[in-house]
Amino acid sequence: xxxxxxxxxxxxxxxxxxxxxxxxxxxxxxxxxxxxxxxxxxxxxxxxxxxxxxxxxxxxxxxxxxxxxxxxxxxxxxxxxxxxxxxxxxxxxxxxxxxxxxxxxxxxxxxxxxxxxxxxxxxxxxxxxxxxxxxxxxxxxxxxxxxxxxxxxxxxx
Numbered sequence: 001x002x003x004x005x006x007x008x009x010x011x012x013x014x015x016x017x018x019x020x021x022x023x024x025x026x027x028x029x030x031x032x033x034x035x036x037x038x039x040x041x042x043x044x045x046x047x048x049x050x051x052x053x054x055x056x057x058x059x060x061x062x063x064x065x066x067x068x069x070x071x072x073x074x075x076x077x078x079x080x081x082x083x084x085x086x087x088x089x090x091x092x093x094x095x096x097x098x099x100x101x102x103x104x105x106x107x108x109x110x111x112x113x114x115x116x117x118x119x120x121x122x123x124x125x126x127x128x129x130x131x132x133x134x135x136x137x138x139x140x141x142x143x144x145x146x147x148x149x150x151x152x153x154x155x156x157x
Contacts, residue, residue: 008038008122009115011045016137018129023113024099026062026124027090033072038122042070043115050089050110050126052100060096062089064112064124089124102128 030038037043048067054060064087071078091099103110113127132140 005116005118007114007116008041009043009045011048011111011113013046014111014113014127014129016140017132018109018111018127019132019136020113020127020129021108022102022128024091024095024126024128025118026095026126028064028115028122028124029088029090030069030122033075033078034069035122036072036075037069038115039117040072042072044068045112045115048112050099050112052096052103052110054100059093060100062091062096062099062126063087064089067112089126099126099128107131 045067048064050062050064052060052062066084067087068083070083071081099110102108107130109129109131111127111129113125115122115124117123
């Protein structure tokens, strides 16, 4: 887990629906006004995912799809701006090949877990995840409630 770095967005629903197998850190290519919106926490990772595009004449690229970044309020009217446009992720070629190979396994998906800053750069934590079954979700809820009750009792002592 990332500590001491300002987290700009967190994908809490993904952590509930999926079990994280492995994580990677990737850079994110944004326009100037998108950077300002992201730093103001005007983004949502709900229903976003990562795909790897393999083309014959170019090296494979990783892309972030359905990540909603609101237009920057102080930028004025932006014609033709699409808040959910496809954004390229910056990863080394070996990492992309590794991601692609592992994502091809049955039941595994690539999703963004959080967006944060690292120095002046904006980074995305990508997770290779496996879907949870309904009974796994119930056990997670039960464990969370037991922990909450335990903390409450310890607080009163």
